[in-house]
Amino acid sequence: MATAPMSENELVYDWNTQGDRTPPPMRSVDYHDETLRDGIQCPSVQDPSLDDKLRILRLLSTIGVHTADVGLPGAGERAIHDVTVMAELVRDENLSIKLTCAGRTHPKDIEPILEISAKTGVPIEVMAFLGTSPIRLYAEDWNEDLLEKRTRAAAKLTVDAGQVFNFVTEDTVRSHPRLLGRLFRAALEEGAQRLTLCDTVGHATPDGVFNLVHFTKNILRAGDFHAKLDWHGHNDRGHAVPNTLYAIEAGVDRVHGTILGIGERVGNTSLDQVLVNLALLGAHDGDLTPMAELVELVSKACGVPIPVSYPVFGKDAFRTGTGVHAAAIVKAMKRGDDYLADRIYSGVPAGWFGLKQGIEVGHYSGMSNVHAWLVSRGLPVDEVLAQQIFEAAKATNRLLEESEIQAIVDAWKSTRG
Numbered sequence: 001m002a003t004a005p006m007s008e009n010e011l012v013y014d015w016n017t018q019g020d021r022t023p024p025p026m027r028s029v030d031y032h033d034e035t036l037r038d039g040i041q042c043p044s045v046q047d048p049s050l051d052d053k054l055r056i057l058r059l060l061s062t063i064g065v066h067t068a069d070v071g072l073p074g075a076g077e078r079a080i081h082d083v084t085v086m087a088e089l090v091r092d093e094n095l096s097i098k099l100t101c102a103g104r105t106h107p108k109d110i111e112p113i114l115e116i117s118a119k120t121g122v123p124i125e126v127m128a129f130l131g132t133s134p135i136r137l138y139a140e141d142w143n144e145d146l147l148e149k150r151t152r153a154a155a156k157l158t159v160d161a162g163q164v165f166n167f168v169t170e171d172t173v174r175s176h177p178r179l180l181g182r183l184f185r186a187a188l189e190e191g192a193q194r195l196t197l198c199d200t201v202g203h204a205t206p207d208g209v210f211n212l213v214h215f216t217k218n219i220l221r222a223g224d225f226h227a228k229l230d231w232h233g234h235n236d237r238g239h240a241v242p243n244t245l246y247a248i249e250a251g252v253d254r255v256h257g258t259i260l261g262i263g264e265r266v267g268n269t270s271l272d273q274v275l276v277n278l279a280l281l282g283a284h285d286g287d288l289t290p291m292a293e294l295v296e297l298v299s300k301a302c303g304v305p306i307p308v309s310y311p312v313f314g315k316d317a318f319r320t321g322t323g324v325h326a327a328a329i330v331k332a333m334k335r336g337d338d339y340l341a342d343r344i345y346s347g348v349p350a351g352w353f354g355l356k357q358g359i360e361v362g363h364y365s366g367m368s369n370v371h372a373w374l375v376s377r378g379l380p381v382d383e384v385l386a387q388q389i390f391e392a393a394k395a396t397n398r399l400l401e402e403s404e405i406q407a408i409v410d411a412w413k414s415t416r417g
Helices: 050-062 077-092 107-120 134-140 144-160 177-189 206-222 240-250 271-280 291-302 323-334 367-376 383-394 402-415
Strands: 030-033 067-069 098-104 124-131 165-170 194-199 228-233 254-257
Touching: 030 271, 050 077, 050 291, 077 098, 077 107, 098 107, 107 124, 107 144, 124 134, 124 144, 124 194, 144 165, 144 177, 165 177, 177 194, 177 206, 194 206, 194 240, 206 228, 206 240, 228 240, 240 254, 240 271, 254 271, 271 291, 323 367, 367 383, 383 402
Parallel strands: 030 067, 030 254, 067 098, 098 124, 124 165, 165 194, 194 228, 228 254
Antiparallel strands: none
16 A cells, blocks of 8 residues: 655755754845955856856856846956946846946046946945955054045935945954944945955854854944845855854854855855755755756856765765665656755755656676666667676676767667667
8 A cells, every 4th residue: 555645854854953942043135246346256266257247247147146246347448348248148138147346446447337237227335445454454454443434425326326345344254343433334324235344355154254253233223224134155164154154143144155156265155055055944945956057057167076075066976876875766756756866965956957767887886887878868778788887886886877888788689789
């Protein structure tokens, strides 16, 4: 007698949400992409062609990213041209994504952004950055009065032009609260609509994220300011994705990242991995099946190979050549249970992201692997053929390549006339 299908809660006991520590439910926030600005500042990354930038922008919009930093126009004519064309794309194709641009708290960086916005008729949020950590002030020989003057001038210039001013404090997580409070209040008094907290050198731990976010929220509450709060992380200590999830729990309104985590040194927060986690935590319900295409496009356009073990989008993320694992997946497939087959040996359902589980054949494989390989390619499960493939696999110390198995299949076919 067939058993009734089990519910998801019966099939998976989730220790992430059950136990002594129960974090607040993950909530929906806005996503901000930095691939086309902070991401391409990586020394090993190539600046994509304009056509590729336009394709990336379209896909970011498709998967539900709310805003994208499309460049630093203060860098020169090429940056101005590319940003202008991308703004025209958003306008002419009525994309849902909104644009931002970065610049120093200096008129020479802010004015080109305002000019592009006026020319295209597309609002562009100004993300004006300023180093605020004691180590930066010491190296630059800056003082606090100078920083407040620059902050107020940049905010006033932007707000007077009718654009959103986002005050970005570089190295926020290593900055003194006295100076942060002074500069945050200065920016807010001049009309800043957003503050961005930056882990510029990947210094923060989750506790640091929590402390900094709540410090800033207290400033907003105390002054009755209604600005939004952003989190921008880097991955120097390997904390970028969990820190971003902690920032959401702590109360930020928007989180930043880049596709594949590209960026200076070891990179930024991987926005694709953040979206994967938010989907799994029930805080994102949009269609993420185009994300595999986006990751592949960024990899090629920026000249960044995807590591085989990269979560979800790496070559090996959903492949197995192990007999026990393959047997369990095959049994689930035979039951006609796609849900079960996609989760029995995977904490991430491949189908959510336009991908699928793959069964390969190698030295750790069983006959189940061989049968699954043949069935998935519409080939007959002939026992003589299967045994030949199985023996070839056991004679190696790795997975067989597709071409190697196909050669065995072709030789078997030739013997059958």
